[in-house]
Amino acid sequence: MYVLGIDVGTQGVRGVVVDQRGKILTSSSVPFAYMNISIEEGYKEQDAETWWEATRDVVASIVRGMNHIGVSPEEIQAIAVDGTSGTIVALDSDHHALCRGIMYNDNRAVEEAEQVQSEGSVLAEKLGYKFNSSFALPKILWMKRQGRELYEKACYIIHQSDYIVGRLTGRYDVSDYSNALKSGYDLLERKWPGFIENGLGIDIQKLPHIVAPGTYIANVSETAAKNTGLSTTTAVMAGSTDGYASAIASGAILPGDFSTSIGTTLTIKGVVKEIIKDCQGRIYCHLHPDGYWMPGGASNTGGRCLNHYFPEKRFDDYNQLVEKLLPTNAIMYPLIGKGERFPFLCGDANAFILGKYSGDIELYGALIEGVAYTERLAYETLQELGCQVNDHIYVTGGAVRSKVWSQARANILNKVLRKPFTAEPAMGSAIIAASRTIFQNIGEAVSSMVMIHEEYQPQRENVKRYEERYQLYKQECKRRGYI
Template sequence: MRSDQPAAGPLWAGVDVGTQSLRVLLVDADGAVAGRGAWALASDRAGGRHEQDPEDWWRALGAAFREALRGVDPARVEALAICGTSGTFLLAGPDGAARGPALMYDDARARREAEDVAAAGAELWEALGYATQPSWALPKLLWLARHSPQPLRAELAAGRVSLLHCGDYLATRLAGGPVATDWSTALKTGYDPRAGTWPTDVLDKLGLPAGVLPRVVRPGTRIGAVGPAGAAHTGLPVGVPVRAGMTDGCAAQIAAGALAAGSWNSVLGTTLVIKGVTADRLADPAGAVYSHRHPDGGWLPGGASNVGAGALQARFPGVDRDGMDRAAARYEPAGGLVYPLRGRGERFPFVRPGAEPFELGTFADDAERYAALLQGVAYVERLCYAHLRRLGADVTGALSLTGGATRSRYWCQLRADVLGREVTLPRTAEPAFGMAVLAAAGDAPLTPTARRMVRVDRVVPPRPGAPERFAEPFARFVDALAARGYVDEGLAGYAKELP
């Protein structure tokens, strides 16, 4: 059995830039964590606007690295990689300095621009199975081209500024010069992962110069090295290789070890995100599923639902979760049903902007309503896997659970019961860990590196008889979605027929 104590050899650094904090992990060759650091981040929100100050990212990076390196010889760090939220970017000048705030992954101002992007690239997006959304980077870039102060609009039109995704910006600051981006981070900026190119014809129609977009490389590729300014800021040695990262969702998938064909990872936090591995790219006419390229070949399909623990927090703020879990266990299944959307609109396993949360039936008390909400998330998760299987995905491989909701042992057990599947909980299921694994792999195959470094915390099998117990309420739940026009009858029937 491997020791939980880090060895004395080389370490790899992973950086995760989240919404609320930036985190750094230092990890050894066997997956033991030798150092941790974190620093809080603040956001500026108003209506559909969500921005952050890139300078705050840089300050947080320095502070988090110095915390992680406390008591660790910096010379042991072999390489680093950075992940950030998908669709987050800023515009920077030739010197790499930000020309304004970063537009975050969920900034929703570009609604009109999303329609224009959808029309300009309709043929390409249909071929790729994309449903362009206002939060994607390409519509937001078009919004900046139309609504920024005139001097910045002029610079953008002339190609004198560059689009830098979150990780690109920090890598540029660390290296002291321009860097490439990776093909997963570039996806929502319009990158064609099949052809391996930016869609210049679509950009021309939109009046956007292709020169503002970065060069794109395979994740793990060396894109630079820590320069003198980066070393002084972080405590890292000059010359540490900086490797191309991935999106935070892909980073979490790496941390879960879900990289072999047929394996899947369900990330349940504020929302539910499911990602897996297929040999061929899945085509989803509805646009609920999109696919990143796998660094080792093949594809990483997945989707993001708007159900999740966010609905739990909204409806039961400040409750004793452990106590409510124990009380909820008396209601298996609950007498009523809850479709636990956080708000209006759903993205996966179906795309319905007008979808609304709902409750059906009556509840004896708050504990039963709480139980129905936990079960509702699990029902959506099961429906997601039915949709993926209907599209042709192999979903029979290993299934891991990650995200904040895994702190609830009861909810993990419930999800295994509803899915009728054994589930695995990784030991260090953090995106920063996934980036450390990617940094360790570098140009070599990622999958065997992850197999060596990712550790299992526990395995949760379904309880005897539990899948059968939840089959009838799941069928009623799917019927309720179909009755509202959220899912088609074909998917509803298919999902109910699955074991």
């Protein structure tokens, strides 16, 4: 008995088939040729057909791998899909994309975000967040204003993962409440609030029906089965955002548990008993499938700084050489581009560096330290807002492949880092797929399917050395008005 998790990320698609103990049977990944096909400044767009083509190829590869070892695709009981949070696409009545997908990090809807915040202030206050241009709802309002013909033709305006679910099942009218949060869905009342239609003039009929992650949507369609090799007996369940899936995959299931995923960006999510509100809009709370709340936020820093400075990606070589240079002589806030969302909200934020580095190896060290300084500031911000944060942090994302980076993070955070055996959003989606098919709930699925592979303990001497550097980092953030 197996489940398939599919992660549609910024850079490509990954799929993983696992059993009820979390053991991987087979996996595959396909990168996108382009991460942004827009030439407009501030716009970030991808072709929705590219999302499906990569997903189709990933699934077909997985099915071939299963057939090669004598396992029938009919043994995949369920599938769930995650996608980037706040990414949307408009579809016509035949379910064809009317436009390119507008990505989560697209900045075109700044003015619309202000209007959404004004009209939706009651909801924002109730749920404890602030609408900004990374949210989907301002993008939908922009679409209504700037592309009226497109908006009028649109039968559905849906999220990235919804589109893949549609291609798998033929149903494009269902989404989950983790994706719908940034579209303005009321997580407390479990409905689309009236201001969307009455205040913004957006037709709610164009928005999907919302269910909990792990809810059954439909079986794989005959068309998708022919294209991928999947069986029509396989159920497709509602998934989540990639950050939500990553948090599930981390093993963080109890109040006080938090996880950090560092991939292209840095994303933090945790579990608390009561909803946490932030009037500044730096964080927001997802609803946990077991009734808790999942506060967190996403920084614009993360692994992208390494790709920016080192396009050749010689990270394995750097990891072997950098350890003796840590802590480095340079203190960086390694932002690429302009503007930050979390741990502070500042549209004018820019990168900074204190001190000097010598050569690429020390620069690499300063960059990974800088991401960790930002991570620590994020956890301090969460604690100031009332979150209980345990002495251990679950870690996922591409950064965990680097042992030296993980150890530096443990020293800077002064916390134990717990790395699960399979640290990726696709695993989280697989767990969500299993949560109501193989298991009774998400907590039961996580307990059975997540295995901790490694732990990183803080090193006392380095904790002390990093404390001095972190305080300098924090002072510079204050001097610049970021915090």
